[in-house]
Amino acid sequence: MSDHSWVSESAPYLRPRAGTTSNAWTEEASRRGHAGGQRTLEVATVTPSDEVREALHLSEGDEVVVRRRLILLDDEPVELTDSFYPAALAAGTRLADPRKIPGGAVKLLADLGFVGEEHVEQVNAALATSAEAELLALAPGSAVLKLLRVSMTAEGAPFEVSIMTMPPERHLTYRLRKEVT
Numbered sequence: 001m002s003d004h005s006w007v008s009e010s011a012p013y014l015r016p017r018a019g020t021t022s023n024a025w026t027e028e029a030s031r032r033g034h035a036g037g038q039r040t041l042e043v044a045t046v047t048p049s050d051e052v053r054e055a056l057h058l059s060e061g062d063e064v065v066v067r068r069r070l071i072l073l074d075d076e077p078v079e080l081t082d083s084f085y086p087a088a089l090a091a092g093t094r095l096a097d098p099r100k101i102p103g104g105a106v107k108l109l110a111d112l113g114f115v116g117e118e119h120v121e122q123v124n125a126a127l128a129t130s131a132e133a134e135l136l137a138l139a140p141g142s143a144v145l146k147l148l149r150v151s152m153t154a155e156g157a158p159f160e161v162s163i164m165t166m167p168p169e170r171h172l173t174y175r176l177r178k179e180v181t
Contacts, residue, residue: 037075038071039070042068044065048062057157065090066082068081079136081163081165082163121149123147125143
C-alpha cells in the first residue's frame with residue numbers, strides 16, 4: 001500500500017447501500033483519489049474451519065459458501081477477504097456465484113432479509129502464511145493484521161463471517177456512539 005496513513009472504518013461496509021451497483025470500497029477509494037477494486041479468487045461450497053462453524057452456530061457437517069477476494073488499491077494488493085455464509089442461506093443466490101454482486105454482499109443480504117444489527121470484530125496479529133504473503137506482496141515471515149467479523153440479525157442469529165488479512169501498516173478506526181435506551 002503506497003499510502004501508509006490509510007485509515008479504515010468498518011461502519012460504511014456494514015450498511016446496505018440503496019440505489020447503487022458500486023461497492024463501499026470502490027467509493028471510499030474514489031473519494032480519496034484512488035482506484036479501489038477487487039479480484040475474486042474463489043467462490044466455493046466448503047466445510048468450514050471450527051472457528052467459522054462456531055461463529056455461525058452451525059452443526060458438525062454443515063457447509064458454508066466462501067467468497068475469497070483480493071482487495072486492491074491502485075491495482076496493488078491491500079487485503080485478503082474471505083466471507084463465509086451458511087450454505088442453506090447462500091445456495092441459489094449471487095453469494096454462491098463467482099460473479100461480482102451488484103451493490104455488494106451487504107445489499108444482497110439485506111434484500112434476502114438479513115440485515116446486520118450487531119457486528120462483533122476481533123483483531124489479532126499473526127505471521128502471514130506463504131500464500132498470504134505472496135498474494136499481498138509481502139516478504140516471507142511478515143506480520144499481518146487479521147480481523148474476524150461476525151454479522152448478526154436483531155435476534156442475534158449470525159449469517160456472515162468475514163476474515164480480513166491486512167498488511168501491518170493498516171489502521172483500523174472504531175467509532176462508538178452512546179446507545180439510546
